[in-house]
Amino acid sequence: MIEADTRTPRERYRAQVREEIKQHAWTQLAAAGAYALSLNAIAKQMGMSGPALYRYFANRDELITELVKDAYRSLADTFRARAEAGADLGDLAHALRQWALADPQRYFLVYGTPVPGYQAPEDTTRITSEIMTVLLDACTAEQPPATAPSPLDPHLAERRAWAGQHPAPPSALRRALTFWTRLHGVLSLELAGHFTGMGFDPAQLYAAETEALAGR
């Protein structure tokens, strides 16, 4: 569908430059991590003077926050797309790993070391809950055959604020949470390089954890 672009030329130009800045930011990020992200260097690459970028982002933090939001949105989009294509938990796990491996620094932007005082903006919590919803849907649809009762279930049944109005039973809540934490555990250590030199294949460990999640 083709829609008339109601934005003024200035707005369109502005959006385009913002996007270009973020593009450069992503490549810098992938190359040297968030720490090394430099507005000055980006400006130089784009052939303009340093302070020019402050027309587009109030400061370095705002640019990074924007990248974080885009990363969240990217993950939520891939998840939602897979879910709409009928993905089960295993497929979602695989999609998560692919997404993480495609750009490790993007993963760390979302799930890496936080700055002590940092408060996530409202938007990201909304996107997080979108991701959670996909996960809860999958966990609810796909109940494992024989589920051993977990001592966590009563607690989750009582404190299920994060699940909103989702009709998932406590066991599904638990499985969604452990899906998140266990896969993040493997991915995070793998991407950080903690498995290098150990000899085993991280993919196999990931697959085994995925299987345990589906089966239990």
Place this chain on the structure above:
Amino acid sequence: MIEADTRTPRERYRAQVREEIKQHAWTQLAAAGAYALSLNAIAKQMGMSGPALYRYFANRDELITELVKDAYRSLADTFRARAEAGADLGDLAHALRQWALADPQRYFLVYGTPVPGYQAPEDTTRITSEIMTVLLDACTAEQPPATAPSPLDPHLAERRAWAGQHPAPPSALRRALTFWTRLHGVLSLELAGHFTGMGFDPAQLYAAETEALAGR
């Protein structure tokens, strides 16, 4: 036991100042994260000029590397101490959590976002294997009653370089690995604040994961 300090006065002074620098570094780290760690600020706090610190650490990276090594050693020490006191897997898990909560930024120094090019120094891999040994000991000593065979075990039986000469059976290797990844998954997300506002108690989730590890 009191040993004669064979170091020269200069060496002793040097070690003392190095320690003092690291002390200030730790407080800065806990307050604002590794990113904000500033040699200049530390020097000012200690009442000396910025460049003076370069007598003690070649550069900022070397100081941080030193902190990382100390963090590793601290974790290894607490683990070893608990193990010598007859700790089982559950105790080790509890010790890990206490260690992480005591100083989240220290945890992230070890297990947080890595700098893309960074190669861990030889020392840390040695300390890591020390930690792994304690873990493998515990997993070997404490075999769960009915262990469902995991598809991961054959792979680990074949690729067990990281376990060195440790006599742990494949299932123990797997349990040590999953101990690490699962608890790290929960801890990392908790410390990063990803659970805040969700309503449930991270400690309960951690306890449930610990229990699952011991029982399975």
Place this chain on the structure above:
DNA sequence: CCGTTCAGTTAGAGGCTATCACTAACGCTC
């Protein structure tokens, strides 16, 4: 077509890392 808006400029303050030449104190040796 002309006034307004806004992108981009240079200059500069203040932070940082890191190097260099220098000084002064310290400790080892005789």
Place this chain on the structure above:
DNA sequence: GAGCGTTAGTGATAGCCTCTAACTGAACGG
């Protein structure tokens, strides 16, 4: 205890960085 080499700490400086401020020129919109 005197002298001398070693070394801790200094200020100056270069070169990054973020971010502010004043200015300029071009593009847009009525």
